[in-house]
Amino acid sequence: MKNALTPRTNINSEGKIAYHEGFQAWNTIRLKKELFEEFPQLKEKRSKFSYKLIYPRDVKAFEEFIKEIKKSQTKTMPILMWLYKVN
Numbered sequence: 001m002k003n004a005l006t007p008r009t010n011i012n013s014e015g016k017i018a019y020h021e022g023f024q025a026w027n028t029i030r031l032k033k034e035l036f037e038e039f040p041q042l043k044e045k046r047s048k049f050s051y052k053l054i055y056p057r058d059v060k061a062f063e064e065f066i067k068e069i070k071k072s073q074t075k076t077m078p079i080l081m082w083l084y085k086v087n
Contacts, residue, residue: 002050005041006077008038013032013035014032015029015030015032015038016029016030016086017029017083019032054078
């Protein structure tokens with residue numbers, strides 16, 4: 001069973017994606033201190049967490065996704081994440 005983590009406040013944070021030598025993959029997303037303060041359960045070493053990633057291809061698809069969220073009347077909000085290439 002999946003229980004979504006819900007923040008108490010608005011969060012605006014930036015971080016980095018790192019290359020992991022052992023796995024030879026870009027698989028490490030570094031979360032900032034603000035997220036751990038908001039979600040202390042992320043520090044629980046024996047807990048397991050999962051994620052669902054949805055990346056609409058354009059604004060129209062994003063608007064459809066928003067409509068689906070409104071229809072479902074879920075109390076959980078998705079995280080918006082932008083990917084940037086850093087020079």
